[in-house]
Amino acid sequence: MDTTYHSNIPIETLSLLDCDVRNFNFIHPIKNIFFENIEYIRKLDASGKARPCILDNVERSLLCHTCYLGFDQFDCTDCDNWNIIPHSCHSRFCNACGVKYAKQLAAKATSFCLDCPHRHIVFTIPEELRNWFRQDRTRLNLLFVASRNTISILTNKSIADKFKKKKLSDTHYIFKDIPVRNEFGMIATIHTFGRDLKWNPHIHCLIPELIYSFKKDKIKTFHHFNFTKLRKTIQFEFIRLIQEAGGLKKTEEKNRLYKDHPKGFYVYAKFKSTDNDSNDASANKNSKDIQGCVNYFIRYAGRPAMAENRITEYNKESKTVSWFYNDHKDEKRHDVTDNVIDFIKRLIIHIPDYHFLTTRYYGFYANASKKTLDKVHALLGIKKNKDYSRETRTKVLKNKLNKLKYRTHLIDSFNLRSYSM
Structure with missing residues (x-):
C-alpha cells in the first residue's frame, strides 16, 4: 500500500x-x-x-x-x-521479492553461460512415485542427481558403453572420479508444482550445445539429443537412486515401473522439434537467444507456485477462492473454485524447506569448475573472435546487478524517469 x-x-x-x-x-x-x-x-x-x-x-x-x-x-x-x-x-x-530474485539469478546465469545455443529439457517422474518424494523432501535431491547423471552419460556415450550398468550403479555421481571425459554444462532448477497446483516435482535443465574434452583440450558442438536414450536413462537413474535411498524395496515394484513405462519416463522440452530422432512433436529444440532462454528458464526459481493475476475472486463470505490455469495439453483455460483452506493447502505444500537449493549448477557451470569454464570461454572466444574473459564477464554482471538495485529497479518497474527523496 x-x-x-x-x-x-x-x-x-x-x-x-x-x-x-x-x-x-x-x-x-x-x-x-x-x-x-x-x-x-x-x-x-x-x-x-x-x-x-x-x-x-x-x-x-x-x-x-x-x-x-x-x-x-x-x-x-x-x-x-x-x-x-x-x-x-x-x-x-x-511474489514481490521473487521477481527481483529471479532477475538477479538470471543476470548471474547469463554472465557465465556460453554464447551458444542451449537446450531446455524437463525431466518428470511418474505419478506413482510422487508421494514418495513428498514424504521426505530431502529425497528431492535425487531428482537433481538423476538429471545430472543422465546428461553425463549422454555426453560420454563411448565411456558409458565400456561400463556395465552394474558398475555404473556403484557410483552416486556417475563419472565423478574419471579424469578423462567430456565435460558438459547444466543449470537445473526444481518445480514441485504443475499449473493445476498439484504436487508434481520435476526438473528443468538448461544445457549448452557444447562440450569440453579434457583429453584434447578442445570444445566441440553437441546438438544431437536422442530422446529415446534420454527417457531410458532417466528411468534407470531414478529407479537406481530411489533404491539406493531405501525405496522400491520389493522387486515387483521396480518391475512394474519398467512394465508400465516401456519407453522410459517422460521427457519434455518446451519448444517444437525439427529433429528426426524424436517421437515427440514438442520435444527437441534449442534457443540461440541465451538471455531470453535464461529469463524463461529462471522465471519460477524464486516465486510461489502461482502468479497472483490467476486469482479472479476471493469471496470472504463464502470463504472461496476462484482461480484459473491453462492446461499444458490443450492450452485451454480451466476455472477452479476452491474452499479457502483447500486453496491455502495447495500453495503451502510447495514452500521449499530451509536451506534447500532450488537452483543448482553442474559440469563446467558449477562453482568448483571455474577454471574449466574459463578455458571453455577462452576457446569459444578464439573461435568467435570475441572476449569472453572472466574480467569482461564480471564487469557485465556488475553492470546488470547495479540495474537491479532499489532505485534503478524502481525506475525500471514503474517506468519512472526520476526519483527524489
Whole structure:
C-alpha cells in the first residue's frame, strides 16, 4: 500500500501505520487470503502438522516492505526532506521479492553461460512415485542427481558403453572420479508444482550445445539429443537412486515401473522439434537467444507456485477462492473454485524447506569448475573472435546487478524517469 509520510509524525508511529494499515484486496490477493486466515496457519504450526518453514515464510511475506522487518532512513543534506524505506522479506513465498530474485539469478546465469545455443529439457517422474518424494523432501535431491547423471552419460556415450550398468550403479555421481571425459554444462532448477497446483516435482535443465574434452583440450558442438536414450536413462537413474535411498524395496515394484513405462519416463522440452530422432512433436529444440532462454528458464526459481493475476475472486463470505490455469495439453483455460483452506493447502505444500537449493549448477557451470569454464570461454572466444574473459564477464554482471538495485529497479518497474527523496 502506498503510504505518505509527514515530518510531524514520529517514526515509531509511521512504522505502526505502515505495518497495520494495509490493503491487500486488489494489489496482493494471495497475501490478503493468508492475512485473513493466518490463525489457521498458526494452529497448523502449533500442532506440528506444518513444516517449520511454512509459518515463517507466510508471516515474513505478510510483513514484506513494512518496518517490522527494519528500514533505511534517507535524509536530504540540503533540506529537511526525508523518507524511510522498509526492508523486504526475502521469502521464497513472496511474489514481490521473487521477481527481483529471479532477475538477479538470471543476470548471474547469463554472465557465465556460453554464447551458444542451449537446450531446455524437463525431466518428470511418474505419478506413482510422487508421494514418495513428498514424504521426505530431502529425497528431492535425487531428482537433481538423476538429471545430472543422465546428461553425463549422454555426453560420454563411448565411456558409458565400456561400463556395465552394474558398475555404473556403484557410483552416486556417475563419472565423478574419471579424469578423462567430456565435460558438459547444466543449470537445473526444481518445480514441485504443475499449473493445476498439484504436487508434481520435476526438473528443468538448461544445457549448452557444447562440450569440453579434457583429453584434447578442445570444445566441440553437441546438438544431437536422442530422446529415446534420454527417457531410458532417466528411468534407470531414478529407479537406481530411489533404491539406493531405501525405496522400491520389493522387486515387483521396480518391475512394474519398467512394465508400465516401456519407453522410459517422460521427457519434455518446451519448444517444437525439427529433429528426426524424436517421437515427440514438442520435444527437441534449442534457443540461440541465451538471455531470453535464461529469463524463461529462471522465471519460477524464486516465486510461489502461482502468479497472483490467476486469482479472479476471493469471496470472504463464502470463504472461496476462484482461480484459473491453462492446461499444458490443450492450452485451454480451466476455472477452479476452491474452499479457502483447500486453496491455502495447495500453495503451502510447495514452500521449499530451509536451506534447500532450488537452483543448482553442474559440469563446467558449477562453482568448483571455474577454471574449466574459463578455458571453455577462452576457446569459444578464439573461435568467435570475441572476449569472453572472466574480467569482461564480471564487469557485465556488475553492470546488470547495479540495474537491479532499489532505485534503478524502481525506475525500471514503474517506468519512472526520476526519483527524489
